[in-house]
Amino acid sequence: MNVFRSAIEGKRLSSVVFVEDYVQLVFDGDVLTMFVWPEISGGSKIFKQGSEGYCDALSRLINRRVVEAAEHPGEQLSMLFSSGDVLSMSLREDDRTGVEAGTFHGTKDRLSIVWN
Known part of the structure; x- marks a missing residue:
């Protein structure tokens, strides 16, 4: 099993911290810092950074558990939450603003x- 997957599955998102140019997700004390803004998809909607409802969509994940996580090296990191929403972050070099x-x-x- 993937190291990230085994560390994050079953964890509850306890807080979302918005910083100037990145976001931190805190899972029962573990911290996931995302320098590439993640996308949230739920139902038929996809929320991207800067779009209306983006911050609310991220905040709605608080108190939800990660049911399944996947890491596709060089491509994408994704997490399915107990609400049915999926949060994904690009791992592609072209999508980064830093290293x-x-x-x-x-x-x-x-x-x-x-x-x-």
Whole structure:
């Protein structure tokens, strides 16, 4: 099983932190920092950074659990939440504004993952 997948599945999103040019998702103490703004899809809607309802769509994921996660190296990171919504972040180099697409810091076993 993928390291990220095993670390994040079953975790509850406890907070969303919007910073000037990135977003942090906190899962029961573990922190996923996304330097590439994620997309949220739910039902027939897709929310992208800057679109109306984007912040609300991210915030609605609070208290939801990650049911399934997938990492496709160099392509995409995605998480299916208990609400049925899917959050995905591009790992493609062309979509980055810096060196890293994102990082994950787990409290258990001091796990650290960098997508670059």
